[in-house]
Amino acid sequence: MQIGMMGLGRMGANMVRRLMKDGHECVVFDINPDSVAALVKEGATGATSLEDFVGKLKKPACAWLMLPAAITGKIVDEVAALMAPGDIIIDGGNSHYHDAVDIAGKLASKDIAFVDVGTSGGVWGLERGYCLMIGGPVAAVSHLDPIFATLAPGAGDGTPASAGTASSGYLHCGPSGAGHFTKMVHNGIEYGMMAAYAEGLNILKSANAGKAHREADAETSPLKNPEYYQFDIDLAAVTEVWRHGSVIGSWLLELTAGVLKSDPSLEKFGGRVSDSGEGRWTLKAAIDTGVPAPVLSSALFTRFSSQGESEYADKLLSAMRYAFGGHLEKRKD
Amino acid sequence: MQIGMMGLGRMGANMVRRLMKDGHECVVFDINPDSVAALVKEGATGATSLEDFVGKLKKPACAWLMLPAAITGKIVDEVAALMAPGDIIIDGGNSHYHDAVDIAGKLASKDIAFVDVGTSGGVWGLERGYCLMIGGPVAAVSHLDPIFATLAPGAGDGTPASAGTASSGYLHCGPSGAGHFTKMVHNGIEYGMMAAYAEGLNILKSANAGKAHREADAETSPLKNPEYYQFDIDLAAVTEVWRHGSVIGSWLLELTAGVLKSDPSLEKFGGRVSDSGEGRWTLKAAIDTGVPAPVLSSALFTRFSSQGESEYADKLLSAMRYAFGGHLEKRKD
Amino acid sequence: MQIGMMGLGRMGANMVRRLMKDGHECVVFDINPDSVAALVKEGATGATSLEDFVGKLKKPACAWLMLPAAITGKIVDEVAALMAPGDIIIDGGNSHYHDAVDIAGKLASKDIAFVDVGTSGGVWGLERGYCLMIGGPVAAVSHLDPIFATLAPGAGDGTPASAGTASSGYLHCGPSGAGHFTKMVHNGIEYGMMAAYAEGLNILKSANAGKAHREADAETSPLKNPEYYQFDIDLAAVTEVWRHGSVIGSWLLELTAGVLKSDPSLEKFGGRVSDSGEGRWTLKAAIDTGVPAPVLSSALFTRFSSQGESEYADKLLSAMRYAFGGHLEKRKD
């Protein structure tokens, strides 16, 4: 079937490619004409303006937006202004699910359906397929089923498709907002899993702490039993072995093993970990609903710290220690 | 080759079965004669006492112990007393790696090798193979290679074995203690991953909080935007869809999806989560070496809370609130 | 000077008493006429309706609201409708600072000043004075200075008043919203301090764990060194001694020592710890601004857990353990 795709970054462009490979017709648009041109070469129909983009869509028009969260709302308004009753707007970006709830309500009065699709799979989605978490009205979601079926991985691992579309990698989670809500929590879990691996590997890396000289002063806690910290663990090998038969095997572990194989000391990275919002929103939902989320919040807060945001708090601690105990700070290495 | 296995519980018995299936000769012993008899029927050589067990092992004798951590040390001493220089004792249980370091030192003076093997794979190991993290002297570990190769999953997923044994599912991590150390951290990570999934799913489960009536009193935080919490999410379907193409896919998620499919409300469980020690030890190692582990510790502490151990602290909080604000406690449902 | 007080609960009534004792004239109103009557007996001017209440206030009318957060917004609107330009509404309750920002903007167009006052001191405020964190326009805050000076403790501890009003216990923190923002963070810190004491005392209480029998099964982590956990610590005495010269002395500790003296086992409490919203809002502000708050969030989440909200997550953990390891749950005592 035909679908329009606006926002041809890493994700959007690859989704177009996966759709075209399976025979779908794609109308594409981006503020960067080069991005449009590239996909036109591969068989897509290019658009030169928003009007042109919506104009080229057959009825009911289906426009999939793959844009930064910060501008999605504005563009949805502009696209909707060009649409007619019965048309469908799909937001596949990392937008806040509140926006989906609000926008869907607004568009419903114009009889335009709003479908929010949480999309996981990253740069690997082109090849592996994308996991799709979908919110929106039943009719619109059903209409888009061929698109979802193509984008999703499919039940390629032998699982019988009897469990519905979930075992093919896409799921209608509920009304508008339910898709982004589910994707939001997915990312919250992702933060927690990533942190679990990172903390564990950091401990393994310190398994040789007993070999290092440690100063014995009143500001440094002594390592009582250095004989128990004499191991030089090969982290690349350990992450590789864990992939085979252990309880903690996962796709993230597979990627991590790959990274550590080529760059065990991670020289290329500085350790400033970004967060794009979904971890924050997950925690706000936990707080609103009174659900404890100590692991997910710890994972989020270590990212904030990596961004330098604990600096003032740390200085306060040093200042207090000086004030009550006369403790002089050791220099930061 | 021949190997002795003592401790024929769930793990030990299945390991014997996997070894025999691949042609190894197993001498088996357990304090429960029925456990011995069962494996004898399947082809193992049974032993009636520790003396008999060690006596039936060809030189160099290789005795694999699969016992509760609490008694392993004592049994190692008894087995070692019956052994000769050049023999090998393997501890495949969830022992503390400190014990492995200590025991190895003690046995080295008698020229008996001590090999500690962290074993992951649970009840699925018989079929899938066990992930083995191995510590000990090179010669002994090499001698046991055929055993490890059989127990491990093998490179069945197509990965070339070029990366060494790790891609077959077993790894010599370092000297005695390194195996249990690596397994300990593995379990620490496991706690963190499990908690990440559990917290996320708990938030998803509360996505319908806006439908519930919430009292408006000074003791209850109001839900400001109930319109954003109107989703009834199907957790079994969501865990299933996440298995296909998402970033958080894992073997644990696969098991979780299976559990939720058959019992979405988890009626069979009360929520008292045991911990068998390795999460605790992981944190102690983090503390000793000064490595931050907020996620792993949060995961451990929620288990302690599930065991009822936060009760007195909670009562103190209620008491303080009463003392400064006259707040009366709401009844626990 | 004259002030109107609406909302004569524990906090509001005591504030009226403290104000009258210092010579201020109080007009009082509550939906419960008995609450009004009680204060009229003590010298206040009673009102029988909102109209009567506002009508009895001299110009510029100053109406202080001490109401549950959930209804404050609605009442502010009703009071404002009865007021004239130049009048002042004060919200002294535990409202969200967002509301203060929004309301202030709305009322500014009518030239009615909105002053948000975070009020700490609890049931002890009548005697000790209230700590006041104030947001709002300079003119209105200045006009109310005599009221604030009376409600606050004053510089009774000998601190020279040279530091401005802060050392008398009240502070103009900034424009509308700044008062409730500061009070919100105050309460967030309160959660953290309370939890720090509660956790520490819970550890002290377990200092005799080595005396108890502990089962040795695969589901229970063994206590390796029971000889180090043989202490029966008197928590009432310890909290008392800490009040005298230690680094952790505080008013909360004083109250805690008092509680433990009369009821060391805290039989009167069940351990369900309420939260009235400010801890949640503090965390949301931390999340919005990217500030790590692991301690404050841990404190909040233990409250959620005490309310039973971790139950489903705990069941999931037990279910996973059963799925991968065949671990049977121990019964919850």
Place this chain on the structure above:
Amino acid sequence: MQIGMMGLGRMGANMVRRLMKDGHECVVFDINPDSVAALVKEGATGATSLEDFVGKLKKPACAWLMLPAAITGKIVDEVAALMAPGDIIIDGGNSHYHDAVDIAGKLASKDIAFVDVGTSGGVWGLERGYCLMIGGPVAAVSHLDPIFATLAPGAGDGTPASAGTASSGYLHCGPSGAGHFTKMVHNGIEYGMMAAYAEGLNILKSANAGKAHREADAETSPLKNPEYYQFDIDLAAVTEVWRHGSVIGSWLLELTAGVLKSDPSLEKFGGRVSDSGEGRWTLKAAIDTGVPAPVLSSALFTRFSSQGESEYADKLLSAMRYAFGGHLEKRKD
């Protein structure tokens, strides 16, 4: 009465001064002869060697050690070798309570009493008195009562002494080890309280986040409501006002207000927060006894992070993000 003091650093020297002011006779020793000379000038009896030090003590000899934890054990052995049955060794340093339990057992066989005294009060103890948490045999502790009574603050705040010595600031907590155990938990709580203040103040400091320009890219979570983050809060004034009548008033807050008054931006500090061991030991005790301590552990781990120990974990997170999503790290400022 007479007492010997060895270790004349900040704490030891001030304790000698407080003891002499109250009429006690002090024999003093330190490896630094200047420290001895300084106190001799103020009236103490100096010693030139360990032998001289013990030799000058009247029977029963009472030797108080105020030494770094790392060397205390060795010096206790040397002092004990010079002592006779009935003598008393007091350890007032920040030693691990395990050592107290072990040493007490060893010395008991020689009929030398070992008394462990946890000492809080820091550089302010000389003037305010020290809070003393005492472990050891009843007879020895009773013998030392005049010393403890002098060092402690006394019931100067009007509290009747009826509650026993606790309300004078010293407490016999139990057998050997109970003093250091109680002090250890005291410091654990201290970490939690300090972190609660530091996190809260860091959030207050960010209350103006809405004024800053924030980039809108896919790596940065947008601040949705900048209008709610427009406050420039005066942290020195806020900490001052909280001291007067609020629920979170404490001695630590008093010190913090003092620090912020003179140096609001904390330029003098770099934010590397040391930990001297007691926070670590507190958590190990929590882990051993299965007591949840999420707040205390979060406080400890932020210190580890401030020491740079989360760097490798952070790099791993960036590497994983790059691996699954192609996310490029933003530069660390």
